[in-house]
Amino acid sequence: MEDNAGNSIRQTPKHIETGNYSSTKYVLVQMTGIPDYVGPCAFGIEMGVLLPGCDLQSQVIEALEEVVEDGFLTDGDTICLTESVVARSQNNYVTKAEIAQEIREGCTLTPEQTIGVVFPITSRNRFVPILAGISRAVPDGKVIVQLQYPTDEVGNRTLPPEVAAELEAETDDHITTDDLDRRYPHPITEIDYIQLYRETIAEEGAEPTIFLSNDPERILEYQPDAVIVSNVHEREKTREAVAAYHDNVLTLQELANDETNDAWSEWGLLGSNMSSGEKIKLAPRRADQFAVELQERIDDEFDKQVHVIINGDGAYKDPSSGIYELADPCAVFGATPDLEDTLRGGVKYKFLVDKYHEEEKSREEISEILAAEAEEHHVESSIESEGTTPRQLQNIIASLADLLTGSADAGTPLVLVKGITGSSND
Structure with a gap:
C-alpha cells in the first residue's frame, strides 16, 4: 500500500500493536525503518538458544527475516553480534x-x-x-x-x-x-x-x-x-x-x-x-573474517548493505563503582572494513545554537544552518567541532551494543544499531 505521497505503508506489525491501535487501523511506517523524528537508536534482537558448533550465520539470517519483513533493516545499519556466541559457534x-x-x-x-x-x-x-x-x-x-x-x-x-x-x-x-x-x-x-x-x-x-x-x-x-x-x-x-x-x-x-x-x-x-x-x-578467532562473511550473507539474502561488528565488552567506566567494563582486550573483536579507522565527530550543537541565537537568528534559520553544518567536514580543531571529541565509531557502536546485552545477558546477542553511521534516515 502507498499513501498519497507515494510512501510505502503497511499494517501495524502484531508485535507493536497496543491498546491505541485497533486491528482495523493502520500506521504509516516509512520504509527507511524508523520515523524521521527518531535519532540514533539500538535494538536487541532475540535469537533463542545458540549451541556450541551451531551454524550461527544461518541463525542470524533467520532472526533477521522478521526484521526485514517489518521493514526495519535498512542500508547503513550496523549489525552487532556478541563475541561469546561467535566463539561458541566455533566450539572455541x-x-x-x-x-x-x-x-x-x-x-x-x-x-x-x-x-x-x-x-x-x-x-x-x-x-x-x-x-x-x-x-x-x-x-x-x-x-x-x-x-x-x-x-x-x-x-x-x-x-x-x-x-x-x-x-x-x-x-x-x-x-x-x-x-x-x-x-x-x-x-x-x-x-x-x-x-x-x-x-x-x-x-x-x-x-x-x-x-x-x-x-x-x-x-x-x-x-x-x-x-x-x-x-x-x-x-x-x-x-x-x-x-x-x-x-x-x-x-x-x-x-x-x-x-x-x-x-x-x-x-x-x-x-x-x-x-x-x-x-x-576463548575469544572468537578470525572475527574480522566472520564479520565480512556475515555482511556478504546479509547482502545476498536481503539485498541490504549493512556494517557488521563482533563486539566484546563495552569501553565503559561506571562512575559510581569506578569499574571499567573492558575486561576484554578490545571492545571490537572483528568488524567489516567499512568501519575501520572511522572517527565519529560532529558539530557542537549546543554551542552553535547559543552562538547563532546571540546573532539574533531565528529558530528556523538556526535549524537550516545546523543542518548544513552537519553535512560539512570539520577538522577536529575547528570551532564548530569544539567539545566533540572524535572517537572510533566502531568502539562507540560496540559499547552501545554491550550496554544492551551486557553481563546480565538479556538473551539478545544480536543488536541492530540504526542512525549512527548517518545512513538509516537519509
Missing part, C-alpha cells in the same frame, strides 16, 4: 588441563617448581579458571600471585583507598597478607578475592602466596621459575619490565593461541571466560 573451548600442559611445555617446568602470576584482574568468571590451569602446571610447587591495589586494571577494588595508602607507606609497596588486619571483600560482589585465589591454587595442589604491589618487578623477589603476565591492556608494558630481569616470561595472549589446534584464538587466553566443568571459552 580449551580445558584447564590443556592450559596446564601448555604452560609446562612452553615454560619447561617440572611439577615442583614456582610460577609467578603478575597483575591478574580480580574476577571469578574471567580469571579463576585460568588460575586453576596455571596452578595445575605445578601441583607440587608454588604459585605466587601479585595483585595491584587499590584496584586492579579494570577498577575492581582490592583494598580500600585509605587502607592502601597507609599500607603502601608502611610496607614500601609490598603488602603481604600478614600486613592486612582483616579481610577486604569486593564492595559489590562481596567476594574476598585474595582468599578465593588462595583456595583456587591450593585445590590444584600448589602452595599459594598472595601479595600486593604496583611494581611488577616485585614478583622477582620470590625467585619464580616462570612468570605469567596476566593483565590485559598493559600486558606488554608489564612484560617488558619483568623480562628485563627474567628470561621465562609469557603473557596470557601467548597461551591457547596456536592455530594448529582445534581451539585457539589470536587473543590467547585474553577475553576468555568460564564455561561448564573443566572448559574455558
